[in-house]
Amino acid sequence: MSAPSTVTPGGTGLQIHRIILWALLLVFAAFFLTPLYVMVSTSFKDLDQIRNGNLMSIPTSPSFAAWSKAWSTACTGVDCNGLKPFFMNSVYLVVPAVLISTAVGAINGYVLSKWKFRGSEFMFALLLFGVFMPMQVVLLPMSQVLGYLGIASSISGLILIHVIAGIPSTTLFFRNYYVGLPDELVKAAMLDGAGFWRIFWRIILPLSTPILVVTLIWQFTNIWNDFLYGVVFSGADSKPITVGLNNLANTTTSVKEYNVDMAAAMIAGLPTLLVYVLAGKYFVRGLTAGAVKG
Template identity: 75%
Template sequence: MKPATLHRIAIWSVLLLFAAFFLVPLYVMVATSLKDMAQVRGGSLLDLPNGLDFSAWRKAWSEACTGTDCGGLKPFFFNSILMVVPAVLISTALGAVNGYVFAKWRFKGSELMFGLMLFGAFMPLQVVLLPMSQVLGWFNLADSIWGLVIVHVLVGLATTTLFFRNYYVALPDELIRAAMLDGAGFWRIFWRIVLPLSTPILVVTLIWQFTAIWNDFLFGVVFSAGDAKPVTVGLNNMANTSSSVKEYNVDMAAAMIAALPTLAIYVLAGKYFVRGLTAGAVKG
């Protein structure tokens, strides 16, 4: 056998090993969610389910108890949708404009301002909990979905600005100068020239923000209460609700329901995410 063939076999073997390592927990979750409790108690984690039993999924969606409320994950799931959609769109739009300014319309002190803004991308999130709580309280937005939207927009603004700024730096300055000579202003250049060229980084930012906001637990548990809790908080409450019999199949089904949106995003748009990450990597 040729050395090149052996090398390829070795690479594929290692990749398949790592893929199996990361996929086994997902398999266990899906398989357990499709089993009844008799098979869960009497079998192995790796056993295939005896059949496609979706009763645990139905219970996790609309019947399981999260504390004293036994309405399942359904209300929490829709709370997350109401929170994620505006937060992702607003933070992405503001990041695009900020990145456009810092890359193509630099002003005195812009580099310092951009550097200071980057602190937000690397600052521990726990630092903002107390001041953010005070600000939300002043505006009567505490324990509300719109309060969570504002928190995620502000926290994500540094990252989205960084993404767009690094991407726009790689765009030729001649495009901007030519448009300015033709009489185009700030917003016309942005809408007509820059934004149509931004599809790769738009996809990256939308996926990044959607995943980060949907999976967030810290802000959800601190800044939400009552009917405004996101799905991660509902999942935590469901898993910690004590009952006479611990239904692991329901817990696994609930975890899968909470993870399905992000899994779907990466399955459907994963290749565009990778392309977008590398599109602006030449300059920065």
């Protein structure tokens, strides 16, 4: 005698709901990925196919010619050296600015969470005010400070600006994360004779990997994609990639080369895209790790 078949109540309904959910996710994914597809496909087309085809058509003869021109010979105003100088300026700017602002934020968060002093909460509130302050408010005072220091229109000036602008956010990230670490770790280390810096380097920092990844990605993205500070405070030889991309797209030529513009946009966006593709899951884990207490 065969065993009776088991029927899961609501099994069919659950499958339908899952199919609907996947369908909606695919629709939203297609909606958000369509502009990226248009940019990539257009960058591999020649001008004839762009004129005779449509936005969604696949390149018939893919070529890196537009990418090569955008990188090395495209005109940005009167300068026809492509995006390479602007890209390198962004590299020279982003690396030290991200590292310095992250390091200062880690130390600030450590102090404000584990070594509280009179007025520490008020100081933290002032730093939080900096998170929500519009960037346009600080343009004039920043320009005066840079002029006084003699680093106006330079990479060094841009590094200083982004470090100062990033400290409130990095402090907030690390402070909220360190609040969730047991205070007993610090007290036990103090009983063993460890001081401020030894506790930070030997105990706190090794436990900071999740929030460290979050802060590095956050700062890298903000600084690399910044346009306002770059266009206001940079000089002729210190313009970042966003300014170079804007100049390239707005340079008037006899023929509008959409493939070069799209290739230039992809070059400008590839670093942040790669960062999120390679480290996106760690970004989400770090955010959730620091979101419990604070």
